[in-house]
Amino acid sequence: MAQQCYMIVSPSPLNSVGIQDAEGHRRWYVKFGDGDPETPSRYAVHNPDYDYEANFTARVAKSLQTAVLKNRGFKTKTGQATEWYIVWERPTLPSPVGRLLADVLDQFSGFNLVPGRNPPNQASAIQSLINAIPSICANPPPNLMQGGGVVTSEIEKGEGKKE
Numbered sequence: 001m002a003q004q005c006y007m008i009v010s011p012s013p014l015n016s017v018g019i020q021d022a023e024g025h026r027r028w029y030v031k032f033g034d035g036d037p038e039t040p041s042r043y044a045v046h047n048p049d050y051d052y053e054a055n056f057t058a059r060v061a062k063s064l065q066t067a068v069l070k071n072r073g074f075k076t077k078t079g080q081a082t083e084w085y086i087v088w089e090r091p092t093l094p095s096p097v098g099r100l101l102a103d104v105l106d107q108f109s110g111f112n113l114v115p116g117r118n119p120p121n122q123a124s125a126i127q128s129l130i131n132a133i134p135s136i137c138a139n140p141p142p143n144l145m146q147g148g149g150v151v152t153s154e155i156e157k158g159e160g161k162k163e
Contacts, residue, residue: 029085051102
């Protein structure tokens with residue numbers, strides 16, 4: 001079986017402007033997974049609007065998730081056993097986050113994710129992902145820091161499928 005992993009974004013950054021809470025702030029959910037690129041269709045049960053891209057160079061989803069999201073302060077829904085990380089829209093950025101995520105998906109299949117010394121390799125792919133997803137998007141806009149918000153997604157309700 002070929003080495004493969006995928007990146008999935010819900011809702012699709014190509015079809016929506018994110019999930020909006022009661023205060024008007026938007027967010028997306030991002031997950032990296034290993035395995036058959038056709039299997040993300042199982043997410044459609046709880047997340048009917050998503051987009052994904054497969055990469056056939058290596059099975060490195062945990063490494064990508066840790067380096068690109070977890071180690072940079074991106075959070076999962078509090079209290080949920082999930083691998084979906086929240087990426088917040090930040091109006092101060094020069095490009096909308098949805099556009100940035102769509103661009104990352106477009107590039108994902110072309111990354112060389114194989115560990116090694118000679119670029120392009122996994123380290124350069126991770127750096128490209130880090131550069132594409134600003135760390136400021138790890139936190140909600142300031143007026144949400146005290147909590148609140150309306151549950152508007154199956155992922156937030158804890159029903160997003162966990163691998």
